[in-house]
Each structure stands twice: as C-alpha cells, then as structure tokens.
Amino acid sequence: MTQAAQEAVAPPTLVVRGLRKSFGSEEVLQGIDLTVARRELVFVLGPSGSGKSTMLRCCNRLEEPDAGEITLEGDPVTGPKVDVNQLRRRMGMVFQAFNLYPHLSALSNVTLALRKVRGLPRPEAEAMGLTALDRVGLKAKAASYPAHLSGGQQQRVAIARALALEPSVMLFDEPTSALDPELVGDVLAVMQDMKAQGMTMLVVSHEMKFARDAADRVIFMDAGRIVEQGTPEQIFETPHHERTQTFLARFSGRG
C-alpha cells in the first residue's frame, strides 16, 4: 500500500464518544462526541466554564472520565487495562501556565521524559531535545533556566517538551492566554509551523485570527456540549446557533 492509501484506512487520530464528566453534582461534560482526523487542526471555542479544559484533560486522563470512550489511533485510552503512561507519551499537552520545571534547564525540561519514559541514553535524548528546541527557535536557550526566559520563550520550551516525544496529537489549553500581547505571535507562529509539518492538533484558545488562518474545523462548546461546528468561515461568518452568535459578538473586536 502507498502511504496515502495506508492513511486512508488508518483510524482517526483521536476519537471521543459520549464523554461525560461531573464535578460533584455539576455535570461539566454532558456527552461529547468528537473526531480529530490525522493532520487536522481542530479549534475549540466557548465561554468560560463550558468544559473546554475538562474535555482536553479527559483526552489524556489528567481527569478521569465518568463515561464515554476515547481512542488514540484506534487504541483505547479509557478502560481498566490501559497503560496510561504509554498513551500520554503519544499525546503532547501544552498548558496555559507553561508548567516548565523550574529546577531544570530548558534542555533538561525537554529531555526528562525522553530519558525516563522512552529510556534513551543522555546523548541521544539531548540530540533529540536540541532538535525539538530548534523547531521552536530556542536552540540557543538550551542551557537557560525557565526563570531567565520570557513567557513566550517558556511556552515554546513547553511545546518543545511535548514535541520531543513525537506525539500523535498535541493538546493545547489556552497556550497564549497567560502571555503579554507582544509575545503571543511567536507562540502562534510555532503552532502554525507545526500544523504545516502535519501535526494533528486540538487547540482550545481565544485567538480567532489563528483559527481563521490555521484551523481546519472550529468547534463551539457551551455548558458541557458541542453546540456547533464547521469550517472557520462557517462558524465565524454564518454561525447558526444563537449562543455561538452571542459569544462571537463579544469577541468581534478581536482577531
């Protein structure tokens, strides 16, 4: 089979079916169905508290789903016999607060999982780590500690940390929300570059311009459900659902 033919029959990268999650009596996710195809960038929008972060965190089981089924390239993510550490290695996650390890250099931040999870010897891990830092434009900062990097640089190191593991999908939870406006561009440029290289991405963000430029599909979430989805044009130009319209109206000044 050719590579294209193989990809055609391969299962979608990420499939979420009937995902439910409650915190106490509050059902935060009320049945989410979502498929992310290979190389697709799915952009998730929605008001605060609509469950975007929780959905993302259920995908790699930082939150334990109450019900539903998740698969990664056809392999079950949920279920009792799953080796969650092996699966997480295949799903990169980028956090709003970066969460770099402050006691380690940028390079060691990137190589920790390569060495401890993939078991690579230090020289190999460092070679891969430097490649990953190079992809985010920070090879020169390999020896710097997080405290000596700007927010934008820290977030790019965090992206490199996830990227170095060569994940099948990258999950982004508001990667630029904690950044000063002038630093947002560098991070988005890195993400756009990843998209161009064929990375599969699920991105929760409020950066509408990025969505227009890079997203294949935009999803609008509200109160624990997917209310509406479509191409960026469909969602931004002709949203059908009233809640989508109200939400976008508030953002019309931006992006």
Next chain:
Amino acid sequence: MEAFLDTFFNGAVLARYAPSILQGVWVTVLLSVLIVVSGIVGGAALACLRAYRIRPLSALIVIYADMFRALPPLVLILLVFFGLPNLGILLSSSTVLYLILTLVLAAFAEEIVWAGITAVPKGQWEASRSTGLGFTQTLIWVILPQAVRLVIPPLTNRAIAITKMTALGMVIGVPDILGQATTAQSFSANASPLMLAAIAYVLLFLPLVIFSRWLETRFAAPGV
C-alpha cells in the same frame, strides 16, 4: 582575674584533658553526621510515602511524626536507655543516642519535606504526568527536587538543632565532647575542661550556622 583564669583556663588542666576532649570531638562529629544523614533521608522517605496518600500509612506516619516532635528527646533517651535492658535488649549509650536523635530528626524532616511537597504547584505534577512519567518518577525527578529546595532553610536549622542535642548523651555516658568534659571536670574539680568543650562546640557549629545562612541566600533565588 587570677581566680577567673585558674577556674576556666587552668593551663595544667587544659593540657591534661585536651586529648580526651579531642576524642570527644570525634565522637560528636561522627554521631552528628550519622544522625543528620539518616534522619534527613529517613524523613524525606517518609514524606514521599505520604505522597501516595494511602490512608492507613499516612495516618501512621503522622502519628509517628507528632509523637517524636512532641516528646522531649531527653525523655526518649532515658526511657530507651534504662527501659530496653529490662526487655533483654542491650544497646550501647552511643547507639541509643544515635537511634533516638535520628528518629526525632526524621520526624521533623518528614513534616518539613511534606510541607515542601505540598507547596509544589499542581501544574508540575500535571506537566510531568502528561509526558508519560509515572507517579513515582514524577515524585523523584520533578517534585522532590523542588520541594527540597523550598525547605532547605528550615531543614538545615533543624539539623543543626539536633546535632547540638548530641550533648544530651552525657546523661547516659556517651563519650562525646560534653561527656568527656564533665568526666574531666569531676576528676580535676576545675571548670577548664567545660570551657574547652564550649570552645570545641563553637568551633564545630559556628561554621555550620554560617553555612546555613549561605544556603538560605543561595536557595532564596527562584528558579536556580
């Protein structure tokens, strides 16, 4: 003035008992090093066990830590030294001192390191776990290094306080600095050996106190 010198700095007495006090210095140093190393390692290990949040285990650790922090070490030392022989267990005075002070330091170190572990932001756990590191790996490589850095100042202060308590060994006959000095004092009926002991303690512990100050400034800087 002469009486003062004769009481505290009697040349003949000093010369005569200096060698035995020097022996005491080695005993104090050896005990202190052993106690600090095993106490801190033990306390950190207990704090790590507590991180697994296994209810009964955590409860036991908390009870142990609270008991050993509440009881005066001297009470424990006397209790064990004079109590155990009745059960047929004979331990040397140095062994009893080592065991008790190690257990006391481990109790304090457990609480201090635990406070450090809980002070590390949740995001650190999540970042590490999201790259596939397991709970134990995350604890060892991500959380503990940060926790220990946070608590270096209280940990050094507690370690210094405990090593000074080796002087309690005197009451059960440990031949440490103070033990040697009090023996010499009773034989010579002169306070000079005690003065020598005081000088020895200052020479031993002042550098440690200065070192702990340095540590505090060194680890006060974030992200280093």
